[in-house]
Amino acid sequence: MRAVVIEGPGRAGVARRDDLPPAPGDVAIRVLSTGICGTDVEIFDGTMPYFTSGMARYPIVPGHEWVGEVISCGDGVEGFAAGDRVVGECSVGCMRCAVCLSGNYHRCPNRTETGILNRSGAFAERINFPALFLHKIARTVPVETAALVEPSAVAFNGVRLAAVSPRDDVAIFGDGPIGLLALQMARAFGARRVTVVGGTPRRLALAERLGATAAINVADGAVPARLAEIGGGLPSVVIEATGNPAAVVEAIQATAPGGRLILQGLFAGQKPSGIDLDRIVTADIALRGALGSPGIWPDVIGLIESGRVDPGAVISDQLDLEGFERGIGIVKARAGIKVVISQ
Template sequence: MRALVLTGPGKAEVQEVEPPVAGPGQVVVGIERAGVCGTDVELFTGEMSYLHTGRSWYPLRPGHEWCGTVTAVGDGVDAAWLGRRVTGDTMLGCGRCDRCRKGRHHVCADLAEIGISRGRAGALAEQLAVPASALHALPDTVDAASGALVEPGGNALRSVHAAGLEPGERLLVLGTGTIGLLVALFARARGAEVHLMGRDEDGLRLARRLGFDDAWTRPSLPALPWDAVVDASNAPHLPALALELVEPAGRVVYIGLAGTPSTLDARDLLLKDVTAVGILGGSAGLPGAIAAYADGSVDARPLVAATVGLAETMDVLAGDRPAGAGPGPKIHIDPRR
């Protein structure tokens, strides 16, 4: 089968590789759609920290935002999965440790991430082997574009839960990329008053097109009481700004990752009695994201700017936008092309 392989920093190619086999407890999924994420870009450029700590290595087959159809099942797997449209959890814990038994497999010490770490092949390929325990079935009302947005949607929904807002309370989202916009969509669906802050007016256009009239740059940001702030940016100075802006006794949620360290003054955190929450992975949010896409309360499809074939993935990773791409931040890959 064809698969995208990262062979070194800045080097990628589509290769013919052996197709996966469904081992015990596994299924094979024919990939219908896969999203390109900022993590994939960092793995391509060599900037991803895992490459420097030994948690990831080349050659590497990326892709962790996906959907498709189960084409084979291994021993011990219910045959009812055959032919079902699915997506899956990126985070694969050992299943035996205390963290896994407590439902925290996403922070398992032996965590492997599909398409990211410990050699787990990813979904930028025609087929993918996945543990059946990681599968989530997709209703017919969730199309391919939405199915491949479940994983980032799960991250966003976890962020909204962590913000702890009641309907009518005010949320400020820092960042208007995929995760920032998804946080805004899920928070609005739950009744929050949502504001977004972007780098410039160009970055706010899609937010406004999605109905978020309260979209600001830093100079134009109004001095309002923010019940919660979600930092969904990759700017190293914004974690401190989130803490500065949030109301005393409010909540700050950190889901963005900067390429360099961010500095927070713990005195500000303490003296404002602020709760700060970090979000890693969408595992616990996947069912809720699927449900919101299925019932139409959240429509994330406008975030997808274009869908291209597997051979064009290298250009996308290098920062090129496909000809005719829309304004959305997300590029999808159809590996069947």
Template sequence: MTPLSRSLTVEGPGVHRLGRGPLPEPGPGEVRVRVAAAGICMSDREVYDGHRDPAFVRYPLVPGHEWSGTVDAVGQGVDPALLGRRTVAEGFRACGRCARCREGETSLCTAGYDETGFTRPGAFADHLVVPARLLHPLADDADLRAAALLEPAAVTAAAVRAGAPEPGERVAVLGAGTLGLLAVQLLAAYSPAELAVIDPRRRRAAAGLGFGASEARGPGEAEEVRGRYDLVVETAGAPTTAADACLLARRGGRVVLTGMFAPGAAGIDPVHLSLNRLTVRGVFGASSAAWTYAVRAFTAGVLDPAPLITHEFPLERFAEAVALVGAGDPETGKVLLRP
């Protein structure tokens, strides 16, 4: 009997089906991965609800860009030693040839947007096929449940690298969602003099204390520390958080914007920006270098995403799982699908 593989397909906004088909076969330069776990993030919720920019999604689609698994088949030209390896992989299908790719900025590839889980079949399935060149193999004993969060961790790593933290600095993280709490873990490794987490959800902000933050603040308390921080890492993507992050930075400070903002978000005051000589960087996705950074931090034990996971569901309960994401319950952290 021919082996079958399940996949969760979003046919269009609000419409999905769980189907079975032949095992996908890796082509030249590709591997097939047996999925261990796949995270659901707000981008996946936007895909399901039909709110994602049409330039960044292609229906019908098997979502799933945050995942971990084990290589169970290799295509022509791929090292057979990869068989049986636990792994994650970069989502962006960068061309590797354009000027941005040659500079190492693979998330800015000029060949056009192409990403696993958005324009290519993703990991809400038993198996997926990806280019072997995008793999980041893990240790033989790696926790694949936690490793499913290495995609958001790579985005966070891109933000931390852009912010260039130094020991003894005052640092603030604005937003205590998945990206924010992962940022706290990575930033704590630099031994900051202060590491504050700021979030309107008191319980979420307080969770940062368990990840290495020295203090947790709500929005009202944030006004007391305006102009205090050497580095501010914004992770929320809320309408006012870009402007708020700039107000928290000291004169000559650095701000990194990591959240995905919607049209209509409050702008940054150019007068404040200029007079205070702020350096503001944006982050979109993660380069190969950021992925390497995140995987190394995970392997070394500096980064442990496991405590962020609060819910796990089988593929059959996708509708229930996706409904939790973005619903506003402060008790909901990372939601996983476990094929």
């Protein structure tokens, strides 16, 4: 099979790899479409924390946002058959340790992460994947849309952890794919108002088409004041999905007293300065990170199959395997929104 292999920072190419039969418990899958994520860019650039810390090593086949079709099943696999349309989770826990057994397999100390940490990903013609972390998705969902279940689940997780309800005004810092998906999820959770804060007019216009109450360009300044004007007060929920430390500083100021601030961006090793820790305490702000998407994939797939959430709306470019580096360039230049590799 052909697969994209990142050999080291800035070095990637399409290579031939052996087609291996599925191991017991695994399913062999023909990959149909895979999304390029900001994490893939960080792996390509050599800035992804797992790689800079030595947790993960090159070479690696990237790709953790994907959809495929079952070819065959290994011994012991039940519930899947050739021809099934499937998507696979990013975090794969050992399912034996106390962390996994508590439901937090995304924090398993022995976990692998698809296309990121000690597990080959889906920028390839085929992938073998553990059935325990596979989910069926209806063929009525377009292939490219189905490839984005994983980032949709990440967005769902942030909104879930923020406990968004119809009582909440929500501000989302970030007009990239996760921010735009979080917008759709917050609307699905019934948020009273959802405002997207970003820096790209094209993306902010899309946010309004996707149902944002308002879209604020950071270049215009005074973001907290403008959020307060829109909602008659600061939002009770703020989701930071930029990976820009400066956005965290502003997000703290933009969160209402007693509000919830969720950090979902990865910062590629950047350290924020100027954080007002006193405001977190004196305004009684609940601050937490949101990692991965454990235990929620059936819910997310249901939202997509019903049409209540449409990840395909954020797709701007479709390329083939040979276009992987071009796709990385599009993402880095913010020339598109979401790039998918289809086969």
